[in-house]
Amino acid sequence: MSEHKELDERKKQILKSIIDDYIMTAEPIGSRTIAKKSVLGISSATIRNEMADLEEMGYLEQPHTSAGRVPSVKGYRMYVDSLMDMSVLTKDELLFIKENLEGRIDRLVDLIKQASNVISQITHYTSVATAPKISKSKIRNVQLLYMDPKRVLMILVTNEGMVKHSTIHLEGVAHPADIERVSRILNEKLAGLTVEKLNVQLIHEIQKEFGVSKDFLFSVMMDIAKTIQNENSNESEVFMNGTTNIFKYQEFTDSDKARAFFDFMQRNELINRIMLPQGEKGMIDVKIGSEIKIDEVSDFSIVTTSYSLGDYMVGTIGVIGPKRMEYPKVISAMDYITKELNKELEKMFGEENVKDD
């Protein structure tokens, strides 16, 4: 019974062994198993004593008296923070990632989807990604297209080449020629601006200069702002891959558990909550079970990190899997993939942004 809370070296080794084993088997680990596998020339009885200590300290739990031990959240925490071996991806994995991310993808969202897809294939867990938020993005081009007397189609291209569109419903009646004229004016006046720059002054200015209807200008600008800021609302669009991987892990073969998982994965607001960017840039954030603070996923762990371009476009990618996740593997995969993704983003949009500023 160590009277301080610091774990001595041997306890650490034992804890690590238990967790390594548990991650592979999902079965409670007994003292004999560790005694046999561990390099420490130590009997099972001694290990039993140590395990009792570790349980008392809160690193391990016992499903029932005659079963082996299972890691607690605190145990996993310790494991992730200071016990686990770092892992390296195999040559094949690195190649697989590169091949699937480099080059041939033109669209921002397709790239993100692909990154998510790659992560779930490499890790064998479920991966989630949120679409990038681009509130600080500049307007490259705005175009209004006459649809019918009551509707105008607004197409917006941001500096990154993202294309958004929406339909504007008119109060009055419009003529194609008018719409086209306003379209030209707006394109000229708004190009290069960020959403924040769209304000009442600007409307006045344009109105004065060109004599365009104030109401119409107002609804168009509102629409543009909404269209961009949709991306920026508290609910981002979410991409998922490998949800069925959950069935690979015995603790979720029970159909109630699986169901709970799928139900959770459909709840966008909750997914968004776990996907809030955490920590500093480039940091990989690990949350284990109850640390997530959402009851529905207290049996899971999530590993998230954010991708970005400069500081004006940000999104999050993550992995969700059982608490006994292969943390080393997931972390190294996420790290590498995020870097590749960032590189790719830089390639796609990097230079222009520098150039434009």
Added chain:
Amino acid sequence: MSEHKELDERKKQILKSIIDDYIMTAEPIGSRTIAKKSVLGISSATIRNEMADLEEMGYLEQPHTSAGRVPSVKGYRMYVDSLMDMSVLTKDELLFIKENLEGRIDRLVDLIKQASNVISQITHYTSVATAPKISKSKIRNVQLLYMDPKRVLMILVTNEGMVKHSTIHLEGVAHPADIERVSRILNEKLAGLTVEKLNVQLIHEIQKEFGVSKDFLFSVMMDIAKTIQNENSNESEVFMNGTTNIFKYQEFTDSDKARAFFDFMQRNELINRIMLPQGEKGMIDVKIGSEIKIDEVSDFSIVTTSYSLGDYMVGTIGVIGPKRMEYPKVISAMDYITKELNKELEKMFGEENVKDD
């Protein structure tokens, strides 16, 4: 033992009773159950005889000798084709559908997604919809935007107001002013055309008239065609709702079955196969178990129908659920929702198409 294969009235009644019951309970149905519930003043022994006949004729099956009977695919087929009562949606359901489809949706795909969503909520099964195919659609507007010396963004608006975009990679180096000029020319020349009209002659014509680079024109046109025809390739984009409803049905609580279902639902090529438009316009197509001809879903039934606008835009919506599906309810829901959807599409795009022709 009726010597002809035609079922007499009583057998039909019994078969219908059994299937009605089985749909509700998913338990094999015994002769006593039917004797008690049925209006025919007939003893269980007689029903036993009839059931034996029905089994011999292939309408029923017996999981094991001491169990009740279960409908066979042939039984369900008979039920769907001529036995079942038609159902009517409740006032609340009709209202729910109207409220969720009418008005307030601007975008084509959002409307389809919403229809799929509504179907899964009304039926409590999984619903699937394919994005509309629009190969015969006309070009309303084409625009090229200079991105950087090697890339041009092409934005295409179809007559229905669908916005598509893609990035064109250039061989040579382009100047913004050139791009803009070509953009104007193309917009003028291509507006109102269908994809099929984009051919080599047209390229020559434009080249002659404006002296634009042939290579460049060619790659832009290819891109436009590809962009529209993507929609028309053998793999449409698929929208799904209510996949987790599968857990509601006891025959799929077994996690292997659930897993098989989810695995299937991820296989786009298979979903596309079951979603091929069947039968005539407005027809509701029911396929039961093995009739689907895809092993992975031989435990399911699917009900599909297509939505359309004129004859140049078509997509399919469907429901997938257990073979013991509530066919009457699903069929009436699909029927009503498809009609609402078509009305909505007509409202969105109907008049203009007439006008443009």
Added chain:
DNA sequence: GTTAGCACTCATTCGGTTCAAGTGCTAACA
């Protein structure tokens, strides 16, 4: 043609036994 009655089948349930894994504790040992 219908039905009562009965012997038979067979999946499911339930209690009890055994089994094996694992523990905690004690006592002996280095």
Added chain:
DNA sequence: TGTTAGCACTTGAACCGAATGAGTGCTAAC
């Protein structure tokens, strides 16, 4: 004092056989 062998004890899982009961098919009588 820390380590270890040994042992009694706990407990979930697996196995087994009997009882249960839903349902059948068949026979014989109506």
